[in-house]
Amino acid sequence: MTTPTGSQLCSSVAGTDDREARPKFWMAFYTRPRSEKKVRSFLDGLGIENYLPVQHQLRQWSDRKKLVEVVVIPMVIFVFAEKEDVLKILTNSLILRVLNQIGGDKPAFIPADQIERLKFILGQSDYPVTFDPTIFKVNDKVRVIRGPLMGLTGEILACDDQMLELAVPVGIRGAARLTIDKIDVETI
Secondary structure, three states: OOOOOHHHHHHHHHOOOHHHHOOOEEEEEEEOOOOHHHHHHHHHHHOOEEEOOEEEEEEEOOOOEEEEEEEOOOOEEEEEEOHHHHHHHOOOOOEEEEOEOOOOOOEOOEOHHHHHHHHHHHHHOOOOOOOOOOOOOOOOEEEEOOOOOOOOEEEEEEEOOOEEEEEEEOOOOOEEEEEEEHHHEEEO
């Protein structure tokens, strides 16, 4: 029987690093407003892979034009990390929380193909891309969540890029039709 040398012991121990075997997942973290780029720098400093969806857009001021980096999904950064890294990431005061599974307290994992699709769209588009977190359709039931009509519920009759036309039931006399901004409603 032969005993392993010191270098053989080191190489066998190095090959059994359990950190290599731990799976990594894409997760979304919410940041403080206008802090996404600082959070990206923080994560880069920790050596944690991340993706901040940005586009370069030409902006014009009265005296000049400038190419600026614009965040496409405000207050969100995607992180490719192990579940165990979540607490380390949340130590930064600019990071508010991780996006959790619906009805749970565990991080929601985002399929890698969705991240790749977002990267492709932003990389290949000739025009600015905007992000609409909610897709509304005719006949969807919605609730007004802000403004003077807050609390009303209704059904979408028509929708365009910015506005929705709602039918709000008012009893046996029928329904009131009104137009409201998309950002003021949520689906129910």
